[in-house]
Each structure stands twice: as structure tokens, then as C-alpha cells.
Amino acid sequence: EMPVSDYEAACLPELLPLYYRRLFPFSQYYRWLSYGGGELTKNYFQNREFSFTLKDDIYVRYQSFSNQNELEKEIQKVIPYKIDIGAVYSHRPNQHNTVKSGTFQALEKELVFDIDMTDYDDVRRCCSSADICSKCWTLMTIAIHIIDRALRAEDFGFRHLLWVYSGRRGVHCWVCDEAARKLSVAARSAVAEYLTLVKGGEETVKKVQLSDPVHPFIKESLAVVRRYFVEYALVGQDLMGSRESVDKVLALVPDDILYLLQAENSVQRWEQLNSTIQDKQASSKKSYYTEEEIMLQYCYPRLDVNVSKGVNHLLKSPFSVHPKTGRISVPIDLKELDKFNPFDVPTISLICEELDRPRRAEKEEDKVRESDPDREEQRKVRDYKRTSLGKYVKLFDQFVEEMERSQKGELLKRSDLQKDF
Amino acid sequence: MVFKCNEEESFPRKCVSCARFIWTCGLAGITVVSRVFWILSTKVTEDCVCGVDTPQHKHASMQFGGRKMKTIESLQTELYGHCLQLYTQPPLENISLVEFEQFAVDRMKLLKTVENLGVTHIKTSEDYSKKLHAEVSSLNFPHRTEVSSALPSEYEKRRKDHISHFILRLAYCQTEDLRRWFIQQEMDLFRHRFNYLVSKSKSDFLHRNNLQYDTINAEEKNSLMEKLINSSYAFSGCTVEEQDFYKVPFQDALDLVRTRKVFLKDGFAYVPHQDIVTIVLNDFRTTLSKALALTARSLPMVQSDERLQPLLNHLSHAYVGQDYSIQKNIGKISLEQIDLLSTKSFPPCMRQLHKAVRDNHHLRHGGRMQYGLFLKGIGLTLDQALQFWRAEFLKGKVDADKFDKAYAYSIRHMFGKEGKRTDYTPYSCMKVILSNPPSQGDHHGCPFRHSDPELLKQKLQSYKISPGGINQVLELVKGMHYQLACQKYFELTHNIEDAGFSLNHPNQYFNESQKLLTGGKEVKRELESPQRALATQVAKALLATPSRSTHASEETMEDLDSFFQEE
Numbered sequence: 008e009m010p011v012s013d014y015e016a017a018c019l020p021e022l023l024p025l026y027y028r029r030l031f032p033f034s035q036y037y038r039w040l041s042y043g044g045g046e047l048t049k050n051y052f053q054n055r056e057f058s059f060t061l062k063d064d065i066y067v068r069y070q071s072f073s074n075q076n077e078l079e080k081e082i083q084k085v086i087p088y089k090i091d092i093g094a095v096y097s098h099r100p101n102q103h104n105t106v107k108s109g110t111f112q113a114l115e116k117e118l119v120f121d122i123d124m125t126d127y128d129d130v131r132r133c134c135s136s137a138d139i140c141s142k143c144w145t146l147m148t149i150a151i152h153i154i155d156r157a158l159r160a161e162d163f164g165f166r167h168l169l170w171v172y173s174g175r176r177g178v179h180c181w182v183c184d185e186a187a188r189k190l191s192v193a194a195r196s197a198v199a200e201y202l203t204l205v206k207g208g209e210e211t212v213k214k215v216q217l218s219d220p221v222h223p224f225i226k227e228s229l230a231v232v233r234r235y236f237v238e239y240a241l242v243g244q245d246l247m248g249s250r251e252s253v254d255k256v257l258a259l260v261p262d263d264i265l266y267l268l269q270a271e272n273s274v275q276r277w278e279q280l281n282s283t284i285q286d287k288q289a290s291s292k293k294s295y296y297t298e299e300e301i302m303l304q305y306c307y308p309r310l311d312v313n314v315s316k317g318v319n320h321l322l323k324s325p326f327s328v329h330p331k332t333g334r335i336s337v338p339i340d341l342k343e344l345d346k347f348n349p350f351d352v353p354t355i356s357l358i359c360e361e362l363d364r365p366r367r368a369e370k371e372e373d374k375v376r377e378s379d380p381d382r383e384e385q386r387k388v389r390d391y392k393r394t395s396l397g398k399y400v401k402l403f404d405q406f407v408e409e410m411e412r413s414q415k416g417e418l419l420k421r422s423d424l425q426k427d428f
Numbered sequence: 429m430v431f432k433c434n435e436e437e438s439f440p441r442k443c444v445s446c447a448r449f450i451w452t453c454g455l456a457g458i459t460v461v462s463r464v465f466w467i468l469s470t471k472v473t474e475d476c477v478c479g480v481d482t483p484q485h486k487h488a489s490m491q492f493g494g495r496k497m498k499t500i501e502s503l504q505t506e507l508y509g510h511c512l513q514l515y516t517q518p519p520l521e522n523i524s525l526v527e528f529e530q531f532a533v534d535r536m537k538l539l540k541t542v543e544n545l546g547v548t549h550i551k552t553s554e555d556y557s558k559k560l561h562a563e564v565s566s567l568n569f570p571h572r573t574e575v576s577s578a579l580p581s582e583y584e585k586r587r588k589d590h591i592s593h594f595i596l597r598l599a600y601c602q603t604e605d606l607r608r609w610f611i612q613q614e615m616d617l618f619r620h621r622f623n624y625l626v627s628k629s630k631s632d633f634l635h636r637n638n639l640q641y642d643t644i645n646a647e648e649k650n651s652l653m654e655k656l657i658n659s660s661y662a663f664s665g666c667t668v669e670e671q672d673f674y675k676v677p678f679q680d681a682l683d684l685v686r687t688r689k690v691f692l693k694d695g696f697a698y699v700p701h702q703d704i705v706t707i708v709l710n711d712f713r714t715t716l717s718k719a720l721a722l723t724a725r726s727l728p729m730v731q732s733d734e735r736l737q738p739l740l741n742h743l744s745h746a747y748v749g750q751d752y753s754i755q756k757n758i759g760k761i762s763l764e765q766i767d768l769l770s771t772k773s774f775p776p777c778m779r780q781l782h783k784a785v786r787d788n789h790h791l792r793h794g795g796r797m798q799y800g801l802f803l804k805g806i807g808l809t810l811d812q813a814l815q816f817w818r819a820e821f822l823k824g825k826v827d828a829d830k831f832d833k834a835y836a837y838s839i840r841h842m843f844g845k846e847g848k849r850t851d852y853t854p855y856s857c858m859k860v861i862l863s864n865p866p867s868q869g870d871h872h873g874c875p876f877r878h879s880d881p882e883l884l885k886q887k888l889q890s891y892k893i894s895p896g897g898i899n900q901v902l903e904l905v906k907g908m909h910y911q912l913a914c915q916k917y918f919e920l921t922h923n924i925e926d927a928g929f930s931l932n933h934p935n936q937y938f939n940e941s942q943k944l945l946t947g948g949k950e951v952k953r954e955l956e957s958p959q960r961a962l963a964t965q966v967a968k969a970l971l972a973t974p975s976r977s978t979h980a981s982e983e984t985m986e987d988l989d990s991f992f993q994e995e
Contacts, residue, residue, distance in 0.1 A: 160693070161692075161693070161694075162692040162693065162694075163678060163692065163694075163695055164678075164693075164694040164695020164696070165695070186679075186695070190679065191679075193682055194678075194679050194682055196686070197682040197683075197685045197686040198685070200685075200687075200688075201686060201688050220657065220660070221658060222658060222691075223654075223655040223658055223659060224692070225688075226658070
């Protein structure tokens with residue numbers, strides 16, 4: 008049984024140094040951001056911008072490092088409370104002041120998405136603003152299913168996606184394919200717009216409008232939403248459970264269908280609404296997508312387009328700590344997506360505590376070999392394996408390995424095409 | 429001259445061995461025009477022809493010499509293998525300065541027609557296509573796809589198309605306004621010509637231009653049938669079956685992706701044949717935009733050539749219609765008539781200049797030129813002109829002596845009685861709008877272009893134009909359609925629905941007005957073509973008071989977007 012470790016922001020100055028020294032997976036991190044480090048991505052790591060938020064909210068940009076060692080040393084020295092990853096620039100970001108004005112440019116970056124629970128405040132009843140609970144977390148599950156599907160073979164054909172829990176109230180997606188990294192601002196914005204169905208701010212009541220023909224992408228997204236709708240919206244959120252809530256839903260229903268509902272509970276009212284819509288549809292030439300529009304407005308993912316658009320946009324790094332909750336930004340296992348529980352994500356205090364626990368008897372294969380040059384590395388591996396962070400680092404490892412395999416394959420393909428005789 | 433080489437820009441450099449500009453190495457005997465195009469080309473080859481291989485030669489322009497000449501010829505044949513092209517390769521050959529001018533003027537005429545038709549017609553309508561096609565062929569540009577370039581007359585047309593485009597780049601790269609105009613017309617022209625091609629020619633074009641988009645086979649199409657049908661509102665089952673679908677990387681079809689008007693699978697957009705032109709046009713616009721920016725940067729070098737300088741300076745202001753330099757109706761107008769004529773038959777620019785002369789008994793140089801030449805164009809004799817100006821100036825502070833010495837000379841000049849200037853033809857609208865903007869104390873220029881909209885409104889009110897009419901005029905001004913605004917003013921003041929001509933020149937305005945007012949010929953009303961009717965309807969809808977957004981007006985709005993498309 009896992010002891011509950013209370014996290015307090017005040018403990019960060021003590022916990023962070025330990026975390027950065029013994030738990031942060033620098034090796035995999037470096038391998039990820041080097042992207043093979045071959046001809047094609049020669050200075051990728053060196054030209055990458057990082058930004059740190061230090062103690063007392065001091066924010067520093069344009070940090071860059073020559074190699075893993077430099078990165079480690081610097082982080083262990085300045086102990087950032089938060090780490091952001093930016094773009095790969097034309098020159099080393101930490102030398103950007105020496106470069107002729109106009110020539111220092113952001114060249115490449117992963118395509119990223121940020122889905123934040125606060126953007127759903129108008130459609131969730133259980134929580135608001137920075138709060139989340141197991142009920143509304145389903146929205147994130149739905150969002151990941153839909154967006155992940157679209158970004159992969161279904162629509163955009165990307166292969167290397169890393170989904171990360173942001174640490175408090177949302178998720179991030181890092182699309183790491185070469186093609187994604189090279190996308191222009193216009194392309195990123197086009198992708199984000201393609202994925203956007205919920206439009207409008209405070210002033211807009213009806214945020215989803217569908218018309219014939221319904222694009223295949225929307226159909227597929229609806230299929231995902233339907234899987235969860237009854238359980239999430241009707242039961243969990245009790246959408247049709249109170250006068251106020253019902254009124255909000257009915258505000259999305261066109262005048263000519265509006266009907267007073269008398270049924271017993273949420274699910275029944277919903278069914279009644281639907282049968283009313285169906286009856287109306289049967290006797291009308293116009294297409295009614297009211298049911299679908301309501302479902303989408305309550306459940307479809309809401310993206311922040313500005314995060315995805317900019318090549319130079321900075322986004323929180325995986326394995327960064329969230330200062331308010333103490334939770335680590337860990338990768339999410341898509342194979343177990345529906346089981347993911349943000350409240351199970353380890354906090355920095357938990358894993359540091361786990362580090363201090365007395366060691367179990369060491370297994371043969373865990374023994375350090377005297378002549379092993381990677382002693383430090385091996386020790387680290389044993390360290391995080393002993394903590395709740397272990398399984399997440401393993402996920403990350405698998406992700407990086409798969410990319411490396413793919414990169415090797417690409418290189419072989421390319422050299423085959425350029426056979427020199 | 430020493431050129432600084434910026435790796436991004438491929439400026440030419442000085443060869444360290446032969447010390448000539450690398451772009452001139454080996455280009456002896458080629459006229460300046462080709463050299464000019466090569467400066468502006470973004471393509472570079474490796475070596476200088478003098479044979480020395482140093483790093484500085486990296487930005488050399490093309491090579492000449494025996495066997496390499498052949499490469500050029502074969503390149504050209506390649507280039508002219510299709511009647512349509514993307515203008516990625518600049519011309520490599522000699523052309524004479526006479527051809528230079530003729531080609532430029534012809535293409536100017538064509539683009540002006542493209543502009544005029546584009547504002548008064550829906551661009552996809554049959555009427556638009558027919559009229560534009562007629563203009564293309566009458567100006568001797570390539571217009572028939574089945575004809576092979578082996579036919580000398582066809583080859584000539586394609587060559588003209590190629591060269592004239594590049595010449596106009598020189599003229600239109602200079603300001604943002606000009607660039608925007610040029611890109612818009614070239615895109616519209618391209619779209620028209622592409623849509624005119626038969627399906628096979630379209631595919632041929634795509635392959636020639638390395639737009640290696642493959643079509644999907646029947647099997648794949650069947651398996652995706654429903655999805656393809658549902659991915660765009662233009663489709664039904666049969667149109668999907670009938671046309672080809674191309675697999676285009678989604679990055680090349682952003683407009684369709686952004687609006688979700690295309691089916692995506694595994695990173696590819698399945699673009700129907702009818703939409704492929706959008707893809708090509710995007711490419712065309714981006715490439716042309718970059719090329720124009722590059723051209724603008726290189727322009728100073730080109731302008732330093734005295735043979736080209738006067739041509740280039742005037743090209744973008746070139747008027748390509750009647751120039752009203754040969755006077756008709758000489759002496760048919762009496763000075764006493766001018767006041768009345770100015771309110772009835774003068775375009776606003778001349779009306780305001782006339783008023784300024786009467787009010788101030790003076791006019792500055794710019795105004796004297798614009799108005800003076802106009803008066804010559806409507807038929808005033810030299811004597812009449814001298815009398816007119818003298819009477820007015822003397823009422824001002826000018827004494828007779830000064831007038832005879834200074835001002836009279838320049839008036840005689842205008843009439844070609846002094847010196848041998850050929851430039852003194854009455855100004856066209858283009859010239860008035862684009863050159864010599866008025867400053868404080870000036871009254872020349874185009875009121876629709878140069879007047880503050882509020883002042884313009886007041887002026888129109890003082891001319892007793894109806895409020896509805898004033899709104900129509902102001903809308904056109906807002907859309908930067910200055911000549912159309914003037915045309916609308918013509919229609920309003922002459923109480924007709926349709927002017928029946930495309931306004932290009934103040935003297936044309938005058939002549940058309942006189943034709944209408946003095947009767948003689950019955951002014952034939954153009955039969956309302958469906959497009960005309962639609963255009964009038966659409967214009968009316970635009971200018972009607974906006975009501976609560978209904979479905980109908982939303983549809984109208986969509987039409988209007990394409991109607992008054994800027995970019």
C-alpha cells in the first residue's frame with residue numbers, strides 16, 4: 008500500500024535537487040531531443056531553446072546546451088521549478104544576442120497541442136477552473152482518443168506522438184515526426200483548425216453547428232463521443248438532472264423542436280429529447296443534427312490554437328514538476344488510456360520518499376559491475392525503478408526507442424536511394 | 429559596383445579571375461534583357477565560364493559555350509511543351525527592345541481585361557470565360573491546348589507568354605500595391621487558363637511541373653466512396669465516380685484542410701480534380717510572391733541600364749488603350765461652353781481642377797499638366813488654351829509679361845509646339861491614380877483615390893448625387909476600385925444603369941458623356957446578361973442596409989466574397 012505523501016510547495020527547494028540528481032531521466036531526454044543526432048539533425052540539441060522558471064518566479068529564456076552533460080549540470084545548479092521546451096533555432100539560443108538582427112530564427116519544433124480543463128468550464132458541472140475530478144477527467148480521455156486518432160493514420164499520418172499529463176488540469180501532445188517538426192505556421196494552424204469543432208466564446212450559446220454533408224472526421228469523432236456520453240454526461244454530470252442544467256441543454260435545441268420534458272431522470276429526458284428530434288426529422292426535409300451538436304458541445308476536445316500555431320511557442324517539458332500540485336508531468340500510456348487516473352500520478356514528494364526507503368535485497372542483475380563505465384547510469388536506473396516514477400520512465404524509454412528505430416530505418420532508406428557506386 | 433552576396437539571395441558577384449560580373453561572364457552578345465532576367469533568377473549554377481573554380485563562383489549565373497547552348501534550346505523546348513507554365517525559369521534568349529515593349533504592352537492589356545472582367549463577372553461563369561478567352565486569343569497569347577508547340581505560331585505565342593510575364597515582373601515588383609495587383613491578375617489568368625484545359629492536359633501539366641500527385645485507382649476509390657462523397661458539399665455519388673482523385677500531401681492542400689473540405693487519410697488529402705487548381709494556385713502565389721520580392725531587391729541594378737530605365741519607369745503606368753493624343757473635334761468646343769461642360773461631361777478629377785482654376789485663378793504645375801492636356805484632348809486649340817489660361821492667370825496675381833514668358837511656353841509645349849517631347853499625351857486614369865500624388869495646395873490627382881472619404885462624400889453631395897448613389901460610390905472606393913467608382917459616378921450623373929464601357933481615361937469619360945448627351949446615335953442598352961443581372965443584384969445586396977442575418981443574405985455574402993475578392 009502506497010503511503011500518502013503530502014506535497015507542499017515549500018518543500019520544493021529540498022526535493023528538486025534530489026529529483027534532478029537522481030530521478031530526472033536525462034539520458035532518454037537527451038536521446039529524444041537529439042533525434043538521432045546524425046547528419047540531418049546535427050545541431051538540433053545545441054540549437055534548442057529551453058526556458059526555466061526559477062525560485063521566486065524568475066523566468067529565464069534562451070537557455071541552450073551543447074550536450075547532455077551540460078544540460079544536467081546546469082539544471083542541477085540552478086534548480087528550475089519549471090522547465091519549458093521551445094524551438095530549434097538557426098543559432099544557439101544562448102548566443103542569440105551576438106547574431107545579426109533578423110537572422111536568428113526559429114526553424115523547427117514539434118507540433119504540440121494543449122488541452123486544458125478550464126476551457127470546458129461552461130459544460131462541466133462538477134468542477135470549475137483549476138479543479139478536476141474523476142468525473143470530468145473523462146473529457147480528457149475523450150479528447151485524447153479523438154485527437155490521437157486524427158493525428159495518426161486516420162487523418163494526418165503522424166507516428167510518433169507523446170501524450171503527457173500536464174500536472175494539474177490538462178494534457179499535452181508532442182508530435183515528434185520529422186514532417187511535424189518541419190511544419191510551417193500556416194500548416195500548424197490549418198491542422199488545429201481542422202481539429203476544431205467547438206467555436207465561440209462567452210457570447211456564443213451554440214458553439215457547434217453541423218450541416219450536410221457531415222465530414223468523415225466529424226463522424227468518427229462522434230462515434231468516440233457516443234461511447235462515453237451516457238456514462239459521462241447523463242450519469243456523471245447529470246446533464247438533464249436539474250432545471251438549470253436542462254435549460255442550458257435546451258438552449259442548444261432549435262425552436263421548432265423545443266419541448267417540455269417530464270421524464271424521471273437525466274437518461275430518460277435525453278431519450279425523450281432524442282425521440283422528439285427523430286420525429287421531427289422524419290417529417291422534415293431539413294437535416295437536424297441537434298443530438299450530435301449537443302454531444303459535441305459538451306464533449307468534443309477544445310484546443311488552444313495559439314499553442315499549436317507558433318513555431319517558437321514554449322511548452323512545459325515532460326518530467327517537469329508542477330509547482331502547485333507537485334505532480335510530475337508524466338507520459339500517458341495510450342494502451343491503458345481509459346484507466347489513467349491523474350490522482351495516481353506520483354508527486355515529487357512521494358518519489359523522493361520512495362528513494363529513501365531501505366533497499367530491498369539486491370537481485371543479481373541489479374548488482375553494479377565494478378568495471379562498468381555506466382555505473383552512474385545504472386545506479387540511476389535502479390533508483391527510479393524503485394519509485395512510482397519507474398513505469399513512466401519506461402514508457403518514455405519505449406517512445407524514444409521506437410523513434411530511434413524509425414530513424415534508422417529512414418536513414419537506410421535514404422542511403423539506399425542514393426547508392427554510390 | 430561591388431555586390432554583397434547574401435547566401436539567401438543569390439546576387440551576382442565579381443569573378444576574381446576575369447573581374448567581370450559573373451553574370452556577364454560569357455554572356456557577351458546577349459542583350460541586356462536576358463542578363464537582367466538572370467540577375468532576377470533564383471536559380472544558380474556552379475561555374476563561371478572563364479573556367480576558374482573558386483568559392484566566389486558559387487553564385488554565378490548561367491553558362492554559355494558550344495554544347496551548353498544546346499542545353500538552353502532543349503530547356504526552352506521543354507518549357508514550351510505545354511501551353512501553360514508556372515514561370516519558374518526566366519527567359520534565356522535574346523529579345524530586341526522592340527519586342528520587349530510590344531510584349532509588355534500586350535500583356536498589360538490582357539491583365540487589365542482580367543481585372544475588369546473579374547470585377548464585373550463571377551469568375552467561374554461562362555460569360556467570363558468566353559470573354560477572357562477571346563481577349564487571350566486576340567492578343568496572341570496561347571489559348572489552344574491541343575496545338576503542339578512544334579507549330580511555329582504556337583511556339584511564338586508561348587514564348588511571348590513567357591517573356592511578357594517576366595518583363596511585367598520588373599515593372600510590378602516595386603511597391604506592395606503593384607505586387608498585390610500583379611499577383612491577383614496573374615492568378616486569375618492562370619486559373620482561367622487552367623480550367624480551360626482538358627483533363628488530360630491538366631494531368632500533363634501537373635507531371636511536367638513535378639506536382640507528382642498520383643491519382644487513386646478505382647478500387648481504392650470504391651472503398652472510400654462514402655467518405656469521399658461526404659468530404660465536400662460539391663459531391664454526389666456520380667461526380668465522385670466520374671472524376672479523378674489525387675493523393676496530395678496535406679501540407680500542399682492547406683486551404684482545403686483548414687476548412688475541412690477534403691478527405692484526409694494517413695497524411696494525404698484526397699483532392700478531386702476540380703479542386704486541384706486551388707492547390708496549384710497556392711503554389712503559384714507563393715512562388716510569385718517570393719520572386720517579386722527578390723526582383724524588387726535586384727531592381728536598382730536593372731534600372732541603371734539607360735536603355736531599360738525609361739521603359740520600366742513608365743511600364744506600370746502604361747496606358748494601353750487609346751491615348752487621345754491625336755485630336756479629334758478640334759475647335760468644336762468654345763471656351764464659353766467649358767463651365768457647363770465641366771459639370772455635365774467632365775470626370776470629377778477635371779471638374780475639380782476646373783473649379784480650382786476658376787476659384788483661385790491659378791493652378792500649380794501638376795494640375796496644369798493634368799488639366800491642360802485633358803483640355804487639349806477634348807479639342808481645344810492652342811490659341812483657345814492660351815486664351816483660357818491667360819484670362820484666368822491674369823485675374824490672379826500674375827502679370828501679362830510673366831504669363832507670356834513662363835506659362836505660355838509650357839502650354840505651347842503641351843501642344844507639341846516647342847521641343848520634341850512625345851510624352852505629352854493626356855493622362856490616363858492609371859497615370860493619374862498612380863503617379864504624382866497631390867500634396868497641400870494641389871488639386872490634381874483622382875478624387876476617388878486621393879480625397880479623404882468624408883470630403884469626397886461632401887463633394888458628391890454638392891454635386892447632387894443621391895445618398896444611395898453616394899454609398900455605392902464609396903463602397904467601390906473602399907474596395908480600391910477607383911475607376912469603377914468614377915464609372916458609377918458617370919452612371920449616376922447620366923441617369924443610366926450601365927455605362928456600357930470600361931473607364932480608363934478622362935477623355936474617354938468626356939467622349940462617352942458627350943455621345944450620350946448630344947444624342948445623334950441611340951445609346952444601345954446592353955442586353956441584360958444573366959451575369960450582369962447577378963452582378964447588379966449582388967452589388968445592390970452589398971449596398972443595401974444590413975438586416976438580421978438570414979440564410980439568404982448569408983448566401984449573398986458568400987457570393988460577394990468572390991465578387992470583390994482582393995487576394
